[in-house]
Amino acid sequence: MTEVGHPVELDISRAWLVDPGTGREGPGELVVRGGVLESVGWLEGTAAAGVDATGVIVAPGFIDLHAHLREPGNEAAETIASGLGAAAHGGFTTVCAMPNTEPPIDVSAAVLAAASAAEASGSPVRLRVLGAVTAGRRGESLAPLGDMAEAGVAGYSDDGAPVASAVLFRSALAYAGSLGLPLLDHAEDVSHGGGGEAADGLISTVLGLRGSPPAAEVTAVARDLAILADVVRDVPTARLHLTHLSTGAALDLVRRARAAGLPVTCDVTPHHVALSDEWLAGARRFAWDAIDDGRRRDPWRDGAIVAPPYDTSTRVNPPLRAPEDAAACLAALVDGTADAVATDHAPHAEIDKAVEFGLAANGISGIETAAGLLLAAVDAGRLPLLRAIEALTTGPARVLGRDDVPAPGFVEGRPADLVVIDRAARWAVSPETLASRGRNSPLLGLELPGRVLLSVAGGRLAYRAPD
Numbered sequence: 105m106t107e108v109g110h111p112v113e114l115d116i117s118r119a120w121l122v123d124p125g126t127g128r129e130g131p132g133e134l135v136v137r138g139g140v141l142e143s144v145g146w147l148e149g150t151a152a153a154g155v156d157a158t159g160v161i162v163a164p165g166f167i168d169l170h171a172h173l174r175e176p177g178n179e180a181a182e183t184i185a186s187g188l189g190a191a192a193h194g195g196f197t198t199v200c201a202m203p204n205t206e207p208p209i210d211v212s213a214a215v216l217a218a219a220s221a222a223e224a225s226g227s228p229v230r231l232r233v234l235g236a237v238t239a240g241r242r243g244e245s246l247a248p249l250g251d252m253a254e255a256g257v258a259g260y261s262d263d264g265a266p267v268a269s270a271v272l273f274r275s276a277l278a279y280a281g282s283l284g285l286p287l288l289d290h291a292e293d294v295s296h297g298g299g300g301e302a303a304d305g306l307i308s309t310v311l312g313l314r315g316s317p318p319a320a321e322v323t324a325v326a327r328d329l330a331i332l333a334d335v336v337r338d339v340p341t342a343r344l345h346l347t348h349l350s351t352g353a354a355l356d357l358v359r360r361a362r363a364a365g366l367p368v369t370c371d372v373t374p375h376h377v378a379l380s381d382e383w384l385a386g387a388r389r390f391a392w393d394a395i396d397d398g399r400r401r402d403p404w405r406d407g408a409i410v411a412p413p414y415d416t417s418t419r420v421n422p423p424l425r426a427p428e429d430a431a432a433c434l435a436a437l438v439d440g441t442a443d444a445v446a447t448d449h450a451p452h453a454e455i456d457k458a459v460e461f462g463l464a465a466n467g468i469s470g471i472e473t474a475a476g477l478l479l480a481a482v483d484a485g486r487l488p489l490l491r492a493i494e495a496l497t498t499g500p501a502r503v504l505g506r507d508d509v510p511a512p513g514f515v516e517g518r519p520a521d522l523v524v525i526d527r528a529a530r531w532a533v534s535p536e537t538l539a540s541r542g543r544n545s546p547l548l549g550l551e552l553p554g555r556v557l558l559s560v561a562g563g564r565l566a567y568r569a570p571d
C-alpha cells in the first residue's frame with residue numbers, strides 16, 4: 105500500500121472521467137505508473153455500458169484560491185500540515201493560503217517560512233502563498249510586493265479585510281499588475297457592513313442581529329472596478345480578482361465589467377451557493393429549496409427550522425445571504441461569471457466559536473465539504489457536473505495564471521494530479537470525519553454526497569479513504 109507522499113500506482117477502469125482541460129467527460133480508464141499518468145482511454149460502445157456520472161468519477165485535482173491555514177500564530181485552529189491534510193481529504197491538490205496569520209505574511213521571509221512548513225509536512229499538496237497587500241495588513245503603506253514576488257507568491261490580498269484606502273488599492277493594483285500577479289480583494293465597505301452579524305433582512309430582524317446590507321459589498325465592488333478601469337490604461341497587465349462575492353448585485357457589476365473587457369475575475373464560496381441566512385434561524389435545507397419561482401419561502405411556515413438558532417458555525421463574513429442572493433451566486437457559477445469556487449476555508453478553535461453569536465469569530469471550516477455542497481447542487485439538477493469541476497480546476501488555474509501550477513487535465517506523460525470520488529456514497533460530516541483542526545461547520549451531523557476515495561498531487565499520494 106502506498107503511503108502519503110509516495111508515488112502512486114493506479115489502474116482505474118470503467119470510471120466517469122471529467123476532463124475540464126478538453127471539456128470532455130465520459131466513460132474511461134486510466135493508468136498511473138510511478139506517479140506518471142501513463143495512459144488515458146475513453147470507452148465507447150459495449151465497453152462503456154453501465155458507466156455513468158453517478159458512480160466513480162475521476163477529475164483533475166482541485167485548486168483552492170482562498171484558504172486560511174492559521175500558521176503562524178493560531179496553530180490551535182489549523183497548521184499548514186493539518187490544512188494540507190484537510191485539503192487532500194476535500195480533493196484539493198493545490199491550495200492558496202491567505203496571509204492574515206499572526207504575524208501576517210507580508211515579507212519574503214514569511215513567504216519562505218510557509219513554503220518550508222509545507223515541505224516539512226510531507227504532504228504533496230501544493231501550497232501557493234498569497235502575500236499581504238499592506239504592511240502588517242494595517243492598510244497604511246504597501247508591503248514589499250516585489251520582494252514577495254521574488255519569494256514566489258501567487259498574488260496579494262489583505263483578506264479578512266478590504267484594502268480600504270482607494271489610493272493604496274490603486275497603487276497595489278498597478279504594482280502587482282506590473283509584476284504579473286493578481287490582487288485578490290475582500291470587497292466590503294467596512295463603514296457600512298463592518299461588525300454585521302448577519303445579512304441585513306428578515307432573518308436578521310427576527311433574530312435581532314446586526315445586519316450587513318448587500319450594498320456594503322456592492323459599493324466596494326463598484327469602487328474596485330472603477331479603479332481597475334483607470335489602472336489598466338497605464339498598466340494593461342493589472343488583474344483584479346474579487347473573492348467570495350455573495351450578492352446578486354455585485355455579480356451583476358462583474359458581469360458587465362467583463363463584457364466591457366476589464367481584466368476582472370471572481371469566485372463564490374460553496375456556502376454562499378448552497379446555504380442561506382435561514383440557517384442562522386435553524387433551517388437546514390439547501391438554498392435552492394428555500395426559494396420557489398424566484399420567491400423566498402417562509403422557513404417557519406414550512407417547518408424547515410430543525411436546529412437551534414444562533415449556531416455560531418453559521419457566522420461568516422460575508423454573511424450567509426438571502427436565498428435570492430444564493431441563487432444569484434449559483435447562476436453566476438453556471439454562466440461563468442464566477443470563474444472559480446473558492447472555499448474561504450476558515451478553521452477556528454472551539455474557544456473562538458463557543459461564545460454568543462455576536463462575539464463569535466467569522467468563518468466556516470469548509471475545504472472538506474466544498475465538493476459535497478457542489479455535488480448536492482449537481483444532484484438537485486442546478487449545476488452541470490462539468491461546470492462544477494471547471495470551477496474547481498481550470499477556472500482557478502486561469503485566475504492564478506502561472507505555470508508553476510500545472511494546467512488541470514489528463515495529459516499522458518505528466519505526473520498524475522487527480523481526485524477519485526465515489527458519487528454514489530454519502531458521508532456524514534462530523535468532528536471525527538474532518539481532518540481539519542477547525543470543526544466549525546454548520547454541516548456537522550448532516551450527510552453530503554460524494555466521498556473522496558483518493559487524491560493524488562504531482563504523482564504522489566495525498567489522501568486515501570480508509571477502507
Ligand SMILES: [Zn+2]
Pocket residue numbers: 263264265290348421422
Ligand atoms: Zn474575506
